[in-house]
Amino acid sequence: MLRRALIIDTRKELSTKYKKSLTDKDIQAKIARSIKDALLDIQALEPDLIIVSDSIKEPLADFCERIRVLTYNIRPVIIALSKSDNIDDKIKVLEAGADDYISEPVNFKEFQIRIKAHLRREIETNLDNKTLLPNEKYSIRALKRTLAEENDWATLLISIENFKQYIEVYSEFAGDKVVQTMLAIIKSALSETDFISQLTDTEFLVITKSPVAERLASFIVSAFDSVAPKFYSHEDTKRGYMLLRSDDEAGQRVDFVSVLVSVISSEFDTYTNPEHLINKMRRIKPLAKLPSKSNYIVDRPKISGETDKLVYNNKIVILEKDEAMELLLRTTLELQGYDVMTEVENDTIPAIFIIDTGDNMDKLDLCSKIKANSLFVNSKIIVTSNQHNKSTILNTGADLYLPKPYEISSLIKWVEYFMKDSNY
Helix, strand or coil: CCEEEEEECCCHHHHHHHHHHHCCCCEEEEEECCHHHHHHHHHHHCCCEEEEECCCCCCHHHHHHHHHHHCCCCCCEEEEEECCCCHHHHHHHHHCCCCEEEECCCCHHHHHHHHHHHHHHHHHCCECCCCCCECHHHHHHHHHHHHHHCCCCEEEEEEEECHHHHHHHHCHHHHHHHHHHHHHHHHHHCCCCCEEEEEECCEEEEEECHHHHHHHHHHHHHHHHHHHHHHCCHHHHHHCCEEEECCCCCEEEECCCEEEEEEEECCCCCCCCHHHHHHHHHHHHHHHCECCECEEEECCHHHHHHHCCCCCCCEEEEECCCHHHHHHHHHHHHHCCCEEECCCCCCCCCCEEEEECCCCCCCHHHHHHHHHCHHHCCCEEEEEECCCCHHHHHHCCCCEEEECCCCHHHHHHHHHHHHHHHCC
16 A cells, blocks of 8 residues: 655755655655645645754644644654754644654664555554455545546446345455455555555445456456355355345345446546546446456446436336225335335336236236346335245246235335435
8 A cells, every 4th residue: 555755845955865765666755845746735745744944934833733634534643853852842833633753863774664654554444344354535635636637547336236235144354365366366466556445344446547347347346246156155056046044034135246337538528527427437337247247347427427327216116916905005116205006107117016916827928027027127016915935936037026915115115225225
């Protein structure tokens, strides 16, 4: 992980010596010879380490306090350099926000060791406890630097899908193994100059060069799918999906864990805000979604123009044989704000189908047809039935089996859950 250091020093010879003593394969140092330049660099680059000498025109303590106010959200290490060895001066500067005070002339070997110790502690505060990857806060800092300094870059947002459900079935320990496997795959494909970090428990960020980004995404999804069968029991592998059981005897069909990757590069657009870039990757990611399979999507001009504003789908189709029950469901769901219909209209792609199988299960074949239709790849199917044959119903492609009789409140809970999932 490349660390950034900013040396604020008006002296040419000494500041150059400090820069040379710091610069190595892990630290990139820059010199600012005026307060104006220093403040611009702090805001643009958000350095991990700031070394400020008392050669500047502003009192050292006042400037350290000013830096702390300016960097309250990024918290860099601040080292003060001074010709004074007075204890009162040291206390004043340290109380103003400096992390260390070094009197000049310095012993450069001691100086290097002190800097590395401070950076080591700074790194540890920005790492995820489990994966030991830089956290979201540091991810944004790294992205900000990339956008400010690099002309040829690409970012990959790598997300583990259905991970929460996997943990419910197989435990957190098994989930940790999935994450470790995925990270091993990613790291095996990265170069020394690439950056990897963690945004959330299931989202990871890679910063690389644009020419290799798509090839990297393709490798990640294919390698993950090749080892994914090892994550499941023989029963689930044979069934072809995971089965979640709830307290009300409902059975939820859940696709296996997969990886979605969204790729954005500097090739087609200009970005200045790291948060906007992350949000853009999250918005285009659902376009890569496939049933039970990993996939990736690369942002291109056409996609950018057509998908920036994704329309929320709140359409529900009810196929219920009991007319009274159909009316009750339709009225209840419409009061919840959903767009409800009792048949599939032309060019309509519902977010949810609610299908009653009847006494003889004669509508089960409809589930298979819906799942086989590419138009309904993101649509969810809730099957209600008084025939309590959970496995048969879920094996046709239903996402949820809800035995009759059921509480309307229970159905609404599931509708809300699947509505969010289908619009993800």
